[in-house]
Amino acid sequence: MRFFSQWGRFMMAGAGALAQWEIENAKSIVSSRKKLLLIGLMIIPIILIGVAFADDIGPALPALLGGKKAYSPAFYSLGIFMVSIAIGVGAGLITGCIGAGGGFIIAPALMSAGIKGILAVGTDLFHIFAKAIMGSVIHRKLGNVSVSLAVVFLIGAILGATAGGVINRVLYEINPILSDAFITTVYSLMLGFLGFYALTDFLRSRKADKGGDAHGGAEGAEIGALCRNLQDVKCPPMIKFDQDLVAGGRQISWIFLVMSGALVGLAAGIMGVGGGFLTFPIFVYVLGVSSMTTVGTDIFQIVFTAGFASITQYAIYGFIFYTLAMGMLIGSLLGIQIGALVTKIVPGITIRGFYAMAVLAGFMNRIFALPSKLAEMDIISLSPGMGSILNTIGIWAFFIVIGGFSVWVVGTFLMNISKLKRKEA
Template identity: 30%
Template sequence: MQIYLPIAEVSINAFLLFGIGGLVGILSGMFGVGGGFLITPLLFFVGIPPAVAVATSTNQIVASSVSALFAHLKRRTVDFRMGSVLLIGGLIGSALGILLFNYLRGLGQVDLLVKLCYVVFLGIIGALMFVESLNAIRKTRSGKRPPRKKHHWSHGLPVKVRFRVSGLYISVIPPILVGVLVGVLSAVMGVGGGFIMVPAMIYLLGMPTKVVIGTSLFQIIFVTGFTTMLHATTNYTVDIVLAMLLLIGGVIGAQVGTRIGVKMKAEQLRILLALLVLLVCGKLALELLLQPRELYSLGPVGAS
């Protein structure tokens, strides 16, 4: 069933969009990520303009994250204090990211920027997560206990706060910086930032994996919601019809993903997420390197 998207100005199969939303919702529930790192490239692949894909995908991220968060609230695996600190940085980063997005959109370079950001960030994060997950699985099979957390430079920073749910007593500066980075990525790339936040919370902040997923979802909800409003009011690139189809699929998928995630080990979840990140990265990199079918396009006279 074909449906016309007024802002994107293309006709797309409605069931295809519903399926994309459902798939990303499952990932949100399993891994604690908003799923934007996957849904935005998938929208590129089916013909949605990058500017519209970035702005609209954040709607779906909000819905799937809210749906998945309820399941984690029941298990009490959400650190609201840590989530609030991350949120402060995230809101600041979102505002900065929108300014950068608008500037590059004015120059006509936003499409290239978005795709390059995906290739660079997904490649680095996916590779690091894959190597670490393999090492963790090997240590588990050999019967070795995981090493105790070591203190590093971030633990010596000022303004320390006790995060009881996470069992941490650290400075708020690293979480705020992580939040700022995720906020910028949310605005520029149309992602919740979970693919960076989850590894950062585990390896940089030292949070336990069972708390990381719920806390990540809590922060993602507000940052992506804020980013959506900024895109809608400044760029007018949020397609409501596209957003609704993705929302329905995302909410249903998130509940399924949460149930799957509970039955899997943390190391298995991380290596699956790493493989998925690398797969999307490879697909985008290939598209940037290969010669397009149409070397140029025609537009109305005077169009930028």
């Protein structure tokens, strides 16, 4: 039980840090007319290519634009674009309102919409990379970035992202169903653990009538035994950091930074989501880096990790669906703004309950999709009809929960516009 609680807090802290990164990026983009105009200009070529070439040379384009090997269209269509915006809005509402992990539902949502797992991962990574570049929040955080810490960490992240991309592509070449089953299993384990912990945390907090922050205060100023033990290992070169927080600063061996980066990169390469949900808890709870330095360094690394993984491991192999990526970017910007406003008028305990529901909906979606994939590979015995029924149940449960949550958030926002205006005033 103690292990479950510790790892649950670990994952929740990471989900919260990733969500905060998304919120800051969205605010940076929306507040700039130039960036919004640039997004509009980025969409125009996708529309023109789709309209001009979808019928004539469309079959030849996916090799360049993504989607040929993944058997999914890379050209523009209104239906595809609207679905991607809806998925982005749902993820953005979760991120903005709950403040934790809306990006976790993107890959399951894309796979439920019929997109192959490897294409969903690549597209999600590219969407995160585009958002990071557009957000341009790095310059505001440079004072909190330990450059030496980030550079050594990125060595491991690049190695891990390469390994994750290779694993996904090799499995896809062996059997596309095997690839989907693998990605589905990874998401089922991660979402299942996080969702059940979030649910128990919500019930415990509700019983105690507490509605505070789920992630605690500012970690990192005081470090635990594990952090001290790792920092005591002298295997040069030693990387120094937190000189402004602790007299003389702290230091840690490059080996632990490279290993941590490799784990984050591997998660990014296999799952998408940039790996950012692991960086914060690893830095704070394992390496003993202050929260202030961690936030800046996480922003720094996620740009390069997501960019490297999306371009070198997915884009050049045709596993990015650009139309979807742009639609999700637009949708998430809108959803995050609305969700962030709703938090001003909704009790914190209610938000935590919705977070548990959203994550568990993603878990149900993937766990119910898994039996049919295993049956197609003859790993388990299951009739196609039963597999289809289970998959349908998972899809409907997922979209009903996420859709219901989205309607509730938007409805709450619309009914309280006057109250929000008074608060702003």
